[in-house]
Amino acid sequence: MKNRSLLLLLLSATIITSCSKKLTGPYALTNKVYKHQTDSLVTILKQAGPPILLDSLGKNIPGDWVGTVNFNLRKPNYVIIHYTAQDSLPQTLRTFTLVKPQVSAHYVIGKDGRVIHMLNDYLRAWHAGISKWGSISDMNSLSIGIELDNNGNEPFAPAQMKSLLLLLTQLKRSYNIPTANFIGHADIAPPRKPDPGKYFPWMLLAQKGFGYWPDTVLVPAPPEFDSTTALRLIGYDTSNLPAAITAFKRHFVQTDDTPELTPCDLDVLYNVYRKY
Ligand SMILES: [Zn+2]
Incomplete structure (x- = not known):
């Protein structure tokens, strides 16, 4: 019995030693979680089957799976x-x-x-x-x-x-x-x-x-220039216009980020918008 306990102790010590050899560094454990999670995504990628569609009466609409050979x-x-x-x-x-x-x-x-x-x-x-x-x-x-x-x-x-x-x-x-x-x-x-x-x-x-x-030399924005549409065409969400103007100025003006467009800011906006 004594010998068996000693054997178990030695065995567990060996397992702990071999585990600690693999898991080193401060991020060893989270790197292991990363590996496990990417493995689980492979399982999702391999799923293949027909679409399950129901008509307005709740009946199955027949479908098939045919794997294409062209993808990445x-x-x-x-x-x-x-x-x-x-x-x-x-x-x-x-x-x-x-x-x-x-x-x-x-x-x-x-x-x-x-x-x-x-x-x-x-x-x-x-x-x-x-x-x-x-x-x-x-x-x-x-x-x-x-x-x-x-x-x-x-x-x-x-x-x-x-x-x-x-x-x-x-x-x-x-x-x-x-x-x-x-x-x-x-x-x-x-x-x-x-x-x-x-x-x-x-x-x-x-x-x-x-x-x-913006270019070093700016063409002045024409009087009919619609600054809100220009911001939207660049990509900004203008549903909160002052926030969109501040974001634009933080990126393309940088000297101030007040939520108003000065005549100079308008010229910058006109110049940038024409690049998009
Ligand atoms: Zn961030």
């Missing part, structure tokens, strides 16, 4: 840029690996330029929340979310911007993302979100082919 995964077509509004990179990583906050992003970039990939680009992260851009009301399904470690009240670090530009270059090429489709969280959720904020260098991004920026 849907691609992201937008990039949404955020700031974390948190105090450190580890704090953000912790938030995105906890279940309770229900938020995530595909990439997080630290101030030192370190890029952390947190979700396969083809999967749907939870970064956009309630949002609208043009007729798109489910931006999470169409986009890659990039979070920049920044508390919202400080300039973005040069090393961070360098990594962001490299990442954007790769994403644009991989998924053929149009120039206009590199936008910020504030653009798609004007009443709720201010990020990436007035310090974000949209001009630099536009120079590299990610999003637009």
Whole structure:
């Protein structure tokens, strides 16, 4: 009996040792959850069957399943840029690996330029929340979310911007993302979100082919120029017009974000709208 207890003790010690060998590092456990969840998605992808349709009397409408041979995964077509509004990179990583906050992003970039990939680009992260851009009301399904470690009240670090530009270059090429489709969280959720904020260098991004920026010389907006329609054509949800104007100015004006369009703001809007 004594020997058997000793054997069990040794066996459990061996199991614990071998488990602890596999699970190392602060995110070993959540990485395991990630793997389990992606495995469960494969099960969903493999489901195949006829549509179940009912007529007005509740009777089955006959259907069939015939698998096509021509398909691949849907691609992201937008990039949404955020700031974390948190105090450190580890704090953000912790938030995105906890279940309770229900938020995530595909990439997080630290101030030192370190890029952390947190979700396969083809999967749907939870970064956009309630949002609208043009007729798109489910931006999470169409986009890659990039979070920049920044508390919202400080300039973005040069090393961070360098990594962001490299990442954007790769994403644009991989998924053929149009120039206009590199936008910020504030653009798609004007009443709720201010990020990436007035310090974000949209001009630099536009120079590299990610999003637009007004030209240096502006043609004055004509007297009949309809600013609300122009904002809507760019993509802004104008149901809350002051919020839409503030979001536009945070992105394309940046010197102030008051919810009014000055004559100079109107010229900027006219210039930007003609690029879309
Ligand atoms: Zn955001």
